[in-house]
Amino acid sequence: MRKTVYWIEGDGIGPEVWNAARPVIDEAVTAEYDGERSLEWVELLAGEKALAAGETPLPEATLTALRDAELAMKGPLGTPVGSGIRSLNVALRRTLDLYACIRPIRHFGGLETPVKHPERVNMIVFRENTEDVYAGIEFAAQTPEARKLVAFLRDEMNVQIAESAAVGLKPMTEAGSKRLVRRALRYALDQKLPSLTLVHKGNIMKYTEGAFRQWGYDLAAQEFGDRTCTEKDPAAGRLIIKDRIADAMFQEALLRPEQYSVLATPNLNGDYLSDALAAQVGGLGLAPGVNMSDTLAFFEATHGTAPTIAGQDKANPGSLLLCGALLLEHIGWHGAAARIRNAVNAVIAARTVTVDLAGQLPGSRAVGCREFGELVGAAL
Numbered sequence: 001m002r003k004t005v006y007w008i009e010g011d012g013i014g015p016e017v018w019n020a021a022r023p024v025i026d027e028a029v030t031a032e033y034d035g036e037r038s039l040e041w042v043e044l045l046a047g048e049k050a051l052a053a054g055e056t057p058l059p060e061a062t063l064t065a066l067r068d069a070e071l072a073m074k075g076p077l078g079t080p081v082g083s084g085i086r087s088l089n090v091a092l093r094r095t096l097d098l099y100a101c102i103r104p105i106r107h108f109g110g111l112e113t114p115v116k117h118p119e120r121v122n123m124i125v126f127r128e129n130t131e132d133v134y135a136g137i138e139f140a141a142q143t144p145e146a147r148k149l150v151a152f153l154r155d156e157m158n159v160q161i162a163e164s165a166a167v168g169l170k171p172m173t174e175a176g177s178k179r180l181v182r183r184a185l186r187y188a189l190d191q192k193l194p195s196l197t198l199v200h201k202g203n204i205m206k207y208t209e210g211a212f213r214q215w216g217y218d219l220a221a222q223e224f225g226d227r228t229c230t231e232k233d234p235a236a237g238r239l240i241i242k243d244r245i246a247d248a249m250f251q252e253a254l255l256r257p258e259q260y261s262v263l264a265t266p267n268l269n270g271d272y273l274s275d276a277l278a279a280q281v282g283g284l285g286l287a288p289g290v291n292m293s294d295t296l297a298f299f300e301a302t303h304g305t306a307p308t309i310a311g312q313d314k315a316n317p318g319s320l321l322l323c324g325a326l327l328l329e330h331i332g333w334h335g336a337a338a339r340i341r342n343a344v345n346a347v348i349a350a351r352t353v354t355v356d357l358a359g360q361l362p363g364s365r366a367v368g369c370r371e372f373g374e375l376v377g378a379a380l
Helices: 014-033 048-052 060-067 088-095 144-156 174-190 209-224 246-255 267-281 318-330 334-349 369-378
Strands: 002-008 038-043 071-074 100-106 122-128 195-200 228-230 239-245 262-265 288-292 297-301
Touching: 002 060, 014 038, 014 318, 014 334, 014 369, 071 318, 100 174, 100 267, 122 174, 122 267, 174 195, 174 209, 174 239, 174 262, 195 209, 195 246, 195 267, 209 228, 209 239, 239 246, 246 267, 262 267, 288 318, 297 318, 318 334, 318 369, 334 369
Parallel strands: 002 038, 002 071, 071 297, 122 262, 195 239, 195 262, 228 239
Antiparallel strands: 100 122, 100 288, 288 297
């Protein structure tokens, strides 16, 4: 059996983490299946590598290939802050309708973190990925577009807003919210987990995030009513649906993380929460993620391009390695996925880690990106 995986190298530390991680992923498949299964890697251009080839940052050929793809992986892609092109990551998610950003977060034994009990964190975040303020509908202050929208809001809707304001919109739909919650519910039920928590700021944004909360409860009752219950009316053997206001959820993640297994969130809340949870267990260097449509699973390193250390062999390839494990698990190659996770655990337990983790592991030896990958490969 052979599966095709389209891959984008990424910017900054992208080449380094790929060179360290991809051989390990292939080695895990070979070790587990002895040649009966394999991955075919097909490179696509995006970001700086596309520009160097005389293409746009997101070539149409790349999008065309991904529209028909089943599996893809990418390294980090850079985007200028405050000017220039919009986020390539957001463009990929919206263009390919990658509506679910899924981030599993758990602690790796031995790592010291900012919290006393990181081992209590074992959550998976399902973040809506195409709507909310990340839809990118915004207009710079005092541009004709902003003035026109401000004038409409003031004159037609009686909204008090400064004429000089920059303006952004926060679209959230019932269909978009429900398909995200549906995927999260199916996962929670399939994995026989105890609860799913809708995270929102509906006490303030009543008609967007408040609606997300209500649509989530409605969907659970309408489509999964025989297998779910609410926190107010618990029933033995059923998945408990509950909700938390976003700021309260941050506190809960610190104080009572063991009470939460699956979180379903709007776009912005999920972005904040998934990174904060990753920090509780050791950082983004060991945080994998996948963006999914109904047909494509696009796995990505969740950290940035880290340009200040690019080319210095200091990067942590752990996020991409664990993305490989997620991909293998997604296609049902569970044995190879377990080999990667166990090998990462073993290397961390041996206290041979990249520099970002060395400060969290007393008595450790800092190794480079390449050597970390080699150590994980040897531990398969």
